[in-house]
Amino acid sequence: MLVLAAAVVYVVSAPLRGGRSGRLEAEETAEHAELTAARDAKYSEIRDAELDFRTGKLSRADWKAQDQALRAEAIAILRRLDTLEGREDGGGRPLS
Amino acid sequence: MLTLGRACLILALAVSVYGVGASLYGARKGNRAWVASGRRAVYAVAGSLLVAFAVLEAAFLRSDFSFELVAGHSSTTTPLFYRFTAMWSSQEGSLLLWATLLGLWSSLILFLTRNKLREVAPYAAAVLLGFAAFFVSLMVFLETPFARTLGALPAEGVGLNPLLRHPSMMIHPPMLYSGYTLFTIPFAFAIGALVTRRLGAEWIRSTRPFTLAAWLFLGIGVLLGSRWSYTELGWGGYWAWDPVENASLMPWLTGTAFLHSVMLQEKRGMLKVWNVSLVLATGVLAILGTFLVRSGILDSIHAFGASTLGVPFLVLIGVLVAGSVALVVSRSRDLRSEHRLDSVFSRESAFLLNNLVLVGICFVVFWGTFFPLISEAVSGSKASVGPPWFNRYITPLALILVLLSGIGPAIAWRRATLANLRRTMLGPALFAVVVLVALLVGAGVTDKPLALAMFVFAAFVTGTVFQELWRGVKARRAMSDDSVPMAVVSLIRRNRRRYGGYIVHLGIALLFTGIAASSAFQQARDVDLRPGQSARIGSYVVTYVKPTGEVVAASNGRLERIDLGAVLKVSRDGEALATMRSRRSFFPSQAPEFGPISRFFEGEATSEVALDAGVREDVWTVVSPDVRGLLPSVKEGDRVFAAAREGGKLSRAEMDVLLVQALRGLAASYASDPPAATFRLIVSPLVTWIWLGAIVVFLGGLTALWPAPSGATRRVSAAYAARVARELGRA
């Protein structure tokens, strides 16, 4: 029983004692993660719109219009990502 | 071992309280070390609870009657499988199961998000640890699973309630609890997202898989309970609008609504307040469901008697509701919609309507379930509403829901023009009309308009799904030259959420068809038959061929039960179709005031249902043997054995042998000279479609849940990135 308690205390306090988890893992600021997720969601939307067109729910004209609008939104997200990554690369340590 | 178990619980409590503090401190100070420690606290809590779980299960498996729980819920005659599952047939054991599952799922999600959702995850961890602390406190302070048996160690345990000896019944609680605990995860992450004001795409992406998994598990749990009721209990139905059934259905309904409305937030930034409220409500309803079974506040076949847990749960639910409302209101600025509804004829509109219907159904269920308490508050006396009241409102709502599930896949986002609608809905609508005509002409269903409407709508949904599949396959083949089967596979693989969803809709259509048919066209009779007599039900003739009587021993040689039953023959138009066997099993009571023979008729009795399930209809029957004729012999037997025991001339072993002989004689006398037995006969059409539909729903959910192969996503993302980049260059 004491063994279990000791093990738990050891494992749980490890980060506080600067253990293995102090190692630098792939860093991602909250902003970056949000933009990546938004970009992937936008790509899904673009693909979904195309599938909607091919299964007959959208006319070609409607699809073209939606596709253009979605791609513009995707470009905007990519631009913001670029700015963020540029700042991170230039600035050195990523924001914690 | 008892102390080890108790110590594990105390350890889990201490660590979870620490974890709440560490996570919150780490989150506020931005200190990743404390956050990581808080996350490890979750793992540690899960670990401690697993050890406690293992200790308790081991006690059950070896029938250690020094554990009060084991003595009260298991016995040496209980088969191994049911000894394992007897643990959660008790209040305390089921709490431990709930807490352990919570620990496991929480550990999983915090592990998966350890490098993501940096700001939200610590708050979510704190909420999950808070839930863990609550449940473990209940076990440490109020209802401990590790109580020692008082007094002398009993030679034999009370045994598992025989009604619970059904494989389904034993997967049903873990499934249900997994569903409930999995729903607390999106709840926790929603709280975290609200606190940190990060309600964007990342929150959705990380918590959707868990919401979907929770939805899947809870749905399976509900269906398993329903199937158990149909195949095991002696009333022949699968849903009674019982408060506990309703309690498990409500979070599932709001969860379904959320899975749809979250797509609106993803695509159009709409309904943020609605979405987050749905997630919070689902979490609260999951806790409410857990509470309802064990509180005793409502009369139900599951819930009974008062328990000491009612008040703590009410406090928890109060805190959750108040906290959720306060958070949502205080963050309402961050929850403003980015876009509005463009047109009534759009997928957005269909989703909105679907949400309203689902929440409407949930409200009806909620009102009906809690009505005894509401009426007591209003008029001072408890009054309850029965299944007819529920059906009156839920049937039309369910019809609208099924219709919408056909419209949704076939309508475009933002704005659908009439031409588009014609192109996508014409085929399925025609199919539905064909089915309508066929049913009117062929099957004579004109006097059940609601059922007929359900069949037609379900046909429409089926048409839509197959049309979508067909067109998608055609589109794929135009681009890639695959064979048809390959195209189907790759189409579904590349569009898992969409086609998984369509398969779920198909399953729902099948399921509701089965429900409509078996409710509207069921025929049921209760009859008294002597051997040789027959009864007519529907187009079948059921004949009571002969009685059966048998004494059954458990795997360790001890007497388990007496079975008295019947063999029946089912025929139609003179042609014999099936032989069915039904029986009633009489388990002995352990109470000392009963004699050795009469205790078999004073304990629990379960029915073994005879079911001839078919794709078109089920023939269901159960026998209720009349044991009154045996009672004089039973009394005589008790007298004889009491005298023999007092005389002291026979050893215990010899008495046991004579007991078996006496019981065998009793069973044989029933079989040789049986009185009339009561039979319930039911013919229900399309019940099998309910279970088939459920399997299809499960497969669809699994498809939607399956993670896309990362290679494919990367390839696709790269291709699109390249194209968008080209445009970037041009722009």
Place this chain on the structure above:
Amino acid sequence: MDPDRKRTLRFTIALSCALLLAGALVYTSFAGASEARSPSQLVGAAKVGETYELTGKVQDGSITKDGVTTTFRVRDRDGNVSVPVTYTGAVPDPFREGREVIVDVRKQGATFVGEKDSLVTKCPSKFSADEQS
């Protein structure tokens, strides 16, 4: 019609439908519910033709079966006042003397007739606070 007015109109329609449904729900639940009664509450005050939800314990020695019809008496949980109940159809598996039952009944002459399939018997000791069966 400009979009804002359209939106307000849609919202009003949706809200009205919801309120209508809620109103129907509330009304029919109060009008159509069966009041829960214990045997002592039922003995004096039962109105002929009204359905009540009777809760209580099955009185020892009171169960008799005649074909598909079972007759038994239900008494107060803690008390001796009991009423006779006639129930047609199969009884649930756990049904026996001394068990707590819930059954929807209607007064008919000197006895109370149980509604079909409304008899619910509580399994003893599953989640109760104290006793042992």
